[in-house]
Amino acid sequence: MLDFEYYNPTRIIFGRESIAKIHSLLENYGENIMLLYGGGSIKKNGIFDKVMEQLRDKNVIEMGGIEPNPTIETIRRYIQKCREEKVEFILGVGGGSVMDSAKMIGAGAVYDGDVWDFFKNHDQLPEAMLPVATVVTLAGTGSEANQNFVVTNPDTCEKIGKNGGPACFPEFAVCDPQLTFTVNAYQTASGAFDTIAHVFEHYFAEADQYMPVQDGMQEAVIRAVITELPRAIKEPDNYEARANLMWAAQQALFGIADMGKGHGERVEHKMEHILSARYNCAHGAGLAVVVPPFRKHMCRLNPAKYRQFAENVFHIDCTGLSDYEAGMKGITALEDFIKSVGLPASLREIGAESESDVDFLAEELVRQGRVTKGTGIGLKELKEMYASVY
Amino acid sequence: MLDFEYYNPTRIIFGRESIAKIHSLLENYGENIMLLYGGGSIKKNGIFDKVMEQLRDKNVIEMGGIEPNPTIETIRRYIQKCREEKVEFILGVGGGSVMDSAKMIGAGAVYDGDVWDFFKNHDQLPEAMLPVATVVTLAGTGSEANQNFVVTNPDTCEKIGKNGGPACFPEFAVCDPQLTFTVNAYQTASGAFDTIAHVFEHYFAEADQYMPVQDGMQEAVIRAVITELPRAIKEPDNYEARANLMWAAQQALFGIADMGKGHGERVEHKMEHILSARYNCAHGAGLAVVVPPFRKHMCRLNPAKYRQFAENVFHIDCTGLSDYEAGMKGITALEDFIKSVGLPASLREIGAESESDVDFLAEELVRQGRVTKGTGIGLKELKEMYASVY
Structure with missing residues (x-):
């Protein structure tokens, strides 16, 4: 087990009608609240009204329009607005893009320089952030209760994720699975697959060490997605299925499940980020395309761990198979799952x-210097992987 | 899944030589530090010197002598000392009894009344606590990173556990598995069995609801104890085994693994508390005695969950068995495990x-009003259970 420090002070309010607790949770914060949301679906499904009722004593600066892959330009504009309106608290109501934006805006608003600095300089962390809270309307990123965020720079075709460090935890996260009843099958599947990809990055790292608590937690999160996503697609109002998906998504990136395991190589997330930067696809959908070829590549290097995955997650009987054969059976089962839930392959x-996109994507990823050395993955391997799923 | 709120701001510093971080972690706290420990083994194994080196800039009020089952009288005395010495921070270096005491003393020191009030009145939570930190030298209770504590009142033969609420989290927990290398086999096993018992109370609760993330996490913690305890007994200096046991213990009561599952019935902990109050035995050892009979009793009421336990934790092939038969096989496997690691049965x-103790224990438990109604357990059942393991 690697040495580690763990810290996550976000308060999680999980359950039915948890929005109703926002009013008292906000008691000790300032008056000027930025209400951040996305394309406006919350105005149609009643969530907006419920939230506004909770903000009845506050001066609300309403800011919709966060795009699915928020751009650095949007973040800069909202930071400007924050300063003009002397915003004291940001409430992000939405999925990962809105919740990420709340943190980036909150960090940028109290920073003297340009918020892009945090992405340009890997080691520069925000020293402070306006207090932020989140209301989850789409499960997947786990962003509601961690210190991470992702931004897109369309000019450079870059999409960069960042661990914002100890200053960037939300004060509280309001998690009512009922709020996700109206999320359609495709978005539900996309979010759920994001959960699986988050776990993968740590699950397959540090494979030479035995960490039964972490491995077991991570396998539990993946298995939960495997059983609950089909249920939620079939019965969108099934509270249990929605609650399990929401909790799985949150635990995938809450920190506990992967402590001591190192950061993983994150190659598949980088392989995807360039897809959503270019095609503006749903993040989880892009992941469904790139995860199988990447994992097939990695299975050759570390087959024993992939056998464990096949056996413990999909309960495949691997008797008599080599580790590599067993591992590949697990990845095939994952591909079948991807197709069965309507995700792209x-x-x-x-x-x-x-087909020239294959070259572009691989070359762009190398140009951005986003692929780490340790995985043995270079331009050739990237091209092969993208080509295999063209 | 039940509605819940989750919050745990304790900073976990986990890994080799993590004691060396204490000096900088204490930078922003006051000068007067109470150093709390138990019987003095830390003076023999070098931990005391390492800690004192970290406290070189502080005014240290050294207070050893916390007993294995700390009494309310000890807590009162140390609270008095805290006030006299104007203690600003309490560092508890030890196992569960020392870490629990640090919290009780910290809460009592800033409370106007008698600290016993918090135990007498179930609903009264400390509103504040002196800042506390922990250095774990014995894995098991998980007390280093949660808000719980247990006190014994020998006059009334009561041993009462308490969830101290949001004010009672340690600031940080220093967890170096190397510090447990010198813990002998019996104490190691006792702590590890405590971990299992903590998980049981929640694992078997809310059995009618499907919570794959929580169940999987809890099974992972139990499996970790099953594989790692024998390794740690055989090779006391095995870092991996010690680290896995320490992390399992912490996660058993960190809150995450059981969110949404309710509090469970905690009967076995109460059945044990009276044992350590009477016999002053190690808590985990007492649990090893009472858990099997209690779980056999409960298996009749809720056999499907016990089958799941047998299959997922001990990987028992239960084909063709009824749920009850399968569940009992799981409990038998647990009994075999208890004997194999040298714990009492x-x-x-x-x-x-x-044998008259059997009556005394059962009657005393009923007299104290500590057995909840929902489990269908009364005097008769308690006597049967205690008698079956006399």
Whole structure:
């Protein structure tokens, strides 16, 4: 087990009608509240009204329009607005993009320089953040209760994720699974697959060490997605299925399940980030395309761990198989799962229109210097992987 | 899944030589530090010197002598000392009894009334606590990173556990598995069995609801004890085994693994508390005696969950068995495990000298009003359970 420090002070308010607790939770914060949301679905499904009722004593600066892959330009504009309106608290109501934005805006608003600095300089962490809280309307990123965020720079085709460090935890996260009843099957599946990909990055790291608590927690999160996603697609109002998906998503990136395991190589997230930067696809959908080819590649290097995955997650009987054969059976089961829940399995399905995209994506990823050395993955391997799912 | 709120702001510093971080962690706290420890083993194994080196800039009020089952009288005396010395911070270096005491003393020192009030009145929570930190030298209670504590009142033969609420979290927990290398086999096993018992109370609760993330996490913690305890007994210096046991113990009561599952019935902990109050036995050893009979009783009421336990924790092939038969196989496997690691399986082994103790224990538990109604357990059942392991 690697040495580690763990800290997560976010208060999680999980359950039915938890929005109703926002009013008292906000008691000790300032008057000027920025209410951040996305495309406006919360105005149609009643969530907006419920939240506004909780903000009845506050001066609300309403700011919708956060896009699915928020751009650095949007973040800068909202930071400007924060300063003009002397915002004291940011409440982000939405999925990962809105919750991430709340943190980036909150960190940028109290920072003297340009918020892009935090992405340009890997080691520069925000020293402070306006207090932020989240209301989850789409489960997947786990962003509601951690210190991470992702931004897109369309000019450079970059999409960069960041662990914002100890200053960037939300004060509280309001998690009512009922709020996700109206999320359609595709978005539900996309969020759920994001959960699996988050776990993968740590699960397959440090494979030479035995960490039964962490491994077991991570397998539990993946298994929960495997059983609960089909239920939630079939019965969108099934509270139990929605609650299990929401809790799985949160635990995938809450920190506990992967402590001591190192950060993993995160190659698949980088392989995807360039997809959503280029095609503006749902993040989880892009992941469904790139995870299988990447994991097939990695299975050759570390087959024993992939056998464990096949056996413990999909309960595949691997008697008589080599570790590699067993591991590949697990990845095949994952591919079958991806198809069964209506997620894409090819670049074409998310918007690629020419095979030349394969070269572009691989070359761009290398150009951005985003692929780490340790995995043995270079331009050639990236091209092969993208080509295999064109 | 039940509605819940989760909050745990304790900073966990886990890994090799993590004691070396105490000096900087204490930078922003006051000068007067109470150093709390138990019987003095830390003076023999070098931990005391290492800690004192970290406290070099502080005014240290050294207070050893916390007993294995700390009494309310000890807590009162140390609170008095805290006030006299104007203690600003309490560092508890030890196992559960020392870490629990640090919290009780910290809460009592800033409370106007008698600290016993918090135990007498179930609903009265400390509103504040002196800042506390912990250095774990014995894994088991998970007390280093949660808000719980247990006190014994020898006059009334009561041993009462308490969730101290949001004011009672340690500031940080220093967890170096190397510090447990010198813990002998019996104490190691006792702590590890405490971990299992903590998980049981929540694992078997809310059995009618499907919570794959929580169940999987809890099974992972139990499995970790099953594989790692024998390794740690065989090789006391095995870092991996010690680290896995320490992390398992912490996660058993960190809150995450049981969120949404309710508090469970905690009967076995109460059945044990009276044992350590009477025989002053190690808590985990007492649990090893009472858990099997209690779980056999409960298996009749809720066999499906016990089958799940047998299959997922001990990987028992239960094909063709009824749920009850399968569940009982799981409990039998647990009994075999208890014996294999040298833990006691009878009241006699922990100090009972007469069969009349069976009546006394059951009657005392009922007299104290500590057995909840929902489990269908009354005087008769308690007597049967204690008698079965006399």
